[in-house]
Amino acid sequence: MFTIGKLASQTSVSNDTLRYYEQEGLIEPAGKSPAGYRLYDEDSARRIRFIKHAQLCGFTLSEIRELLVLRVRDKACCGDVRTRAIEKKLQIESKICAMKAMSKALDQLIAECANEAQPVEECTIIAALERADIAPPVQ
Amino acid sequence: MKVEIFHTPGCSACAATQDELRRVAFGIVKDLDWQELNVLDELDYAVELGVLTLPSIVIDGKLVFTSMPTAAQLRAALIERTGRDE
Numbered sequence: 422m423f424t425i426g427k428l429a430s431q432t433s434v435s436n437d438t439l440r441y442y443e444q445e446g447l448i449e450p451a452g453k454s455p456a457g458y459r460l461y462d463e464d465s466a467r468r469i470r471f472i473k474h475a476q477l478c479g480f481t482l483s484e485i486r487e488l489l490v491l492r493v494r495d496k497a498c499c500g501d502v503r504t505r506a507i508e509k510k511l512q513i514e515s516k517i518c519a520m521k522a523m524s525k526a527l528d529q530l531i532a533e534c535a536n537e538a539q540p541v542e543e544c545t546i547i548a549a550l551e552r553a554d555i556a557p558p559v560q
Numbered sequence: 561m562k563v564e565i566f567h568t569p570g571c572s573a574c575a576a577t578q579d580e581l582r583r584v585a586f587g588i589v590k591d592l593d594w595q596e597l598n599v600l601d602e603l604d605y606a607v608e609l610g611v612l613t614l615p616s617i618v619i620d621g622k623l624v625f626t627s628m629p630t631a632a633q634l635r636a637a638l639i640e641r642t643g644r645d646e
Contacts, residue, residue, distance in 0.1 A: 514603060
């Protein structure tokens, strides 16, 4: 059993973040010291490593909470987790698509601005952003 | 009319529901084009159609259900599109 400070150094997560995880029900202390300090065990450290890896894969804290529930639910199977992973991939691919469209829109604006020395009031990028009729880029 | 179900294979409960939905759908639209697509094989197409959750059902290119509908819900959606009275 160890204190929040030790848990923080073991998992490279700040004390504040650990308190936030606790508030959000993602971790809970395994007990208390005689002085009343919260104490954590190896399971808390495992959960924090799980949270960090899942965040790297793009999962939000509320999605991670669901995954943590699935992790210990008897009736859950690997397929449940796999479906969530595939849904996350769909969301990421969809964001990539949207960002590519934004990048294309910027290409168009940059190409239209041929003269960098123009005064800002004649800036074609600003003029184009002010226009309401910008056509979406062709996918 | 074309119905496309985007799913992940391996879910036996989903497969049983899909069988029921297929029966209901063909009961309403005889010449229905019914496609069951593994989302991992059709990822780009799924993203293009706006599929973000599984299973999802697309009818004639429009995302209509973002989770498994009941047979009654699918029936209603198909009837609405055929313009047929119940």
